[in-house]
Amino acid sequence: MTIPCRFIVNGSAVSGSFPPMRRLLDVLRGECGLTATKEGCGEGECGSCAVLLDDTLVNSCLVPIADVNGREVTTLEGLPKDDPLFAAFAATGGTQCGICTPGMIMAARALLNDCLRPDLSQTREALSGNLCRCTGYGGIYAAIRTASGQGE
Numbered sequence: 001m002t003i004p005c006r007f008i009v010n011g012s013a014v015s016g017s018f019p020p021m022r023r024l025l026d027v028l029r030g031e032c033g034l035t036a037t038k039e040g041c042g043e044g045e046c047g048s049c050a051v052l053l054d055d056t057l058v059n060s061c062l063v064p065i066a067d068v069n070g071r072e073v074t075t076l077e078g079l080p081k082d083d084p085l086f087a088a089f090a091a092t093g094g095t096q097c098g099i100c101t102p103g104m105i106m107a108a109r110a111l112l113n114d115c116l117r118p119d120l121s122q123t124r125e126a127l128s129g130n131l132c133r134c135t136g137y138g139g140i141y142a143a144i145r146t147a148s149g150q151g152e
């Protein structure tokens with residue numbers, strides 16, 4: 001069984017017929033060809049698949065496409081190229097292997113959209129659903145401080 005779905009991804013309309021439980025993650029990487037969003041655990045535990053759904057951070061591996069109908073999705077590709085988080089992550093060593101990085105940047109963007117100058121406690125809380133096995137998190141936290149104008 002498929003159902004018709006229409007939604008917006010990074011400002012562009014997407015429509016099609018999908019199995020209702022097909023994961024948003026698979027539609028983004030498959031039908032939409034947007035491969036920045038990564039699959040880590042596939043179980044909602046790692047945050048590597050994080051995107052914004054109507055400005056709320058979600059793990060796209062847990063979102064059935066039926067729930068996206070009529071809504072708006074933003075992936076890493078949809079952020080402005082001059083978003084300060086990109087340069088900050090590169091400058092501070094906030095990315096190494098890169099698997100977690102798209103989800104980290106989306107979580108960081110969601111945080112900065114809500115809070116212009118988050119402190120370390122707020123940053124840790126906001127990124128608590130995003131796992132990184134490489135950086136030890138120091139570079140990631142420094143990137144968010146830098147991007148929010150608080151130095152490293």
Ligand code: FES
Nearest residue numbers: 040041042047061
């Ligand atoms: S792949 Fe979605 S939370 Fe890990």
Ligand code: FES
Nearest residue numbers: 096097132133134
């Ligand atoms: S940079 Fe490798 S998991 Fe975070």
